[in-house]
Amino acid sequence: MIWQMTIKDVKRMIRDKKALLITLLMPIVLIAILGFSVGSFMQGEITLSPAHVAVVHEDDLNRDLEKLKRVLTATPFARGIGEREMGEILGRLGSFHPAEVLTERILKDEKISSLITVETMGKAEAFRRLKEGKITAVILIPEGFAYRYWLSSLLPGISPSTVEVWQDPDQEIRAEIVEGIVRAYTDTLSAGILAKNVFQEVAVEMNRGDQAHSQIETLLTSVGKGEEKGLEVHFRSIAVEGKKSISGFQYYAAAMSAMFILFTAAFGAEYFIQESRLHTYERILLSGRGRGVLFAGRFLSTSLFSLLQMILLLLFSRFLFGVNWGDPLSLLPLLLLVSLGVGGLSLLLSAINHVAGNEKGSEIFSGFITQIMALAGGSFIPAAYLPDEVRLLGDYTINGASLQGFVKVMQGYSLREITPVFLSLSIMTLLFMAAALAISRLKEV
């Protein structure tokens, strides 16, 4: 009988144009709007708490300078340059350490410090804290970084240095801010090295090689002052192992799905109170079926409808916007648990409606509480950018937990890593059901 109730309820919801509009059309429209506008969102139109960045220095300035001196004196470059001039060149080069400019001057600049806080630490500690989500990114300055920079400033055909930036995909927007600043700096340096190479090549072609060498000092002087910088730096954005970065479309497809399941729960509760209003409730009771059948039918039908709703949103976002929802084997159990949670929430709202004798409970929920839950759960702004108190509240909402689960599946987390979300959703479902049972008994008293 419960199954017949379920089929009947799902049939009614599918025929309800208002329900379809709110539970399917609206989220699709919002996924499109938010997905397309997410770029401007990320460009700092909102105030974000600063990104915590760890800098790991694997380079050694003195060792690099010694190495440079050794190499330079052994090359044709040293011919025609006196010992005093060589000392001056090395002195000027040594006074400009490109990594230090980035980490001590640029990243600690007064304006940038509102966006980024920098801390120098060892490699092991930096990566441990990154994995724990305590920092946004690790900037790794590799061994021989300054040496390669100096060499590429003087000689053509030298392979570039690499600054590595490791990011936490859960803090994507802040990580992109770090990436943007580092990239802006390295692009400036790259432009300088390109100018030097062109200058040298043209001079050789015009048989003015000696003259070009004589201008090296001027070039280095300007490098020393930081006015002309030459360095080719490869920027590598590498997510922590096992985690992928997700796009704005992916995030908002998940966020809107997590938000609009709340409306499905409210609709389910409205349908329940409609049983009284339509007097079908009495007709069912007259048959000898208890209220338990009605409640069980409500739970299952809302769960089933929300599962269908999420699958449709998933398919729409996949085919319209190319959203990748991650591994189906992780996604499927998550979808099932989320839909059972929605069924449980709908049961609770149904019990409130039942005891109140009207649908005010579900109306207040869909008109007001859903907005608060959506905000706290990260459906409008990613939870990572919300104050800690709000984020904590969001963790205990069904939409917040669902969104966390969706994002983790998209990022490629393993089933074991998503287990806490599964547990959280299961506990919420049980709590909703227990509360619904307790509330519905109030009417019997």
Add this chain to the structure above:
Amino acid sequence: MEVLEGRGLVKRYPNTVAVDGVHFRLRKGEILGLLGPNGAGKSTLIGMLSTLIPPSEGEILLDGIDVLKNPNIIRNRLGVVPQEIALYPDLTGEENLLFFGRVYGLKGKALRRRVEEVLEIINLTDRARERVGRYSGGMKRRINIGAALLHRPEILFMDEPTVGIDPQSRRLILDTIKDLNREGLTILYTSHYMEEVDFLCDRIYIMDHGKIIADGTKEELIARISNEETIELDFERNGKEFLPALEGLPGVHAVHQRGAKIEIVVEKGMVSLGKIVHLAENSKTSLLSVEVKKPTLEDLFLHLTGRGLRE
């Protein structure tokens, strides 16, 4: 033989007593009418008899077995046609019947067959696949009856099943009820339409303010007022003194003005039409017609309560 009996039934709500000490008997194979104005307590009484509303006092017996202690014994034997349309408007007529058939435990081919039979009984086979929300008032009423017949009940409670429908649909429903009764169904029929109860019922309970104020066959009830007759006066112009003068006539039990007409309940043979015409002349009332009516259940209700059934 009584199939269902209510003894001393009382239903109290915080501010009112909806049913006040009702004794009630439904006999096998009869159509029992429960006649009373809106708010008389008919629906509450039906709610108690069908176990939906727990009585504050009293007992209900089905074939001598206490229904309140064993509510399930009545549920499969009873069909209830509620006053409201208790159907899903967004499902078709057929889907509604299939669903409520399943609620009563019917399955598979037996369910399909029974739904077809019921659709024929209520004459809705052609429109079965339309959504109930698009049905006319009469069609909704018919499918509302059909949903109560699916499990072949022995007893059918019908709570004002013809409210708000056109005369043609009403006639169809009344004929259907007669047919169902002829096939052996015991029916309790509540209405505030005297004509329906008059047409359908073998016995009648008249209810007002939560109490049964009279019961018996139609003939027995009418006999209670056989020493009275009702004179209906239609007039063009009504003089101020006419009504008080009528009330002052010896043998006049009651005077009711209904729109442009006046009804006078008089003791049989005590008031001559000549006296009435004479009074009209004296009070400058110009009469159009004078009619002496046969007593009806409506007259009985008027006699018992001083009010009309639909006031």
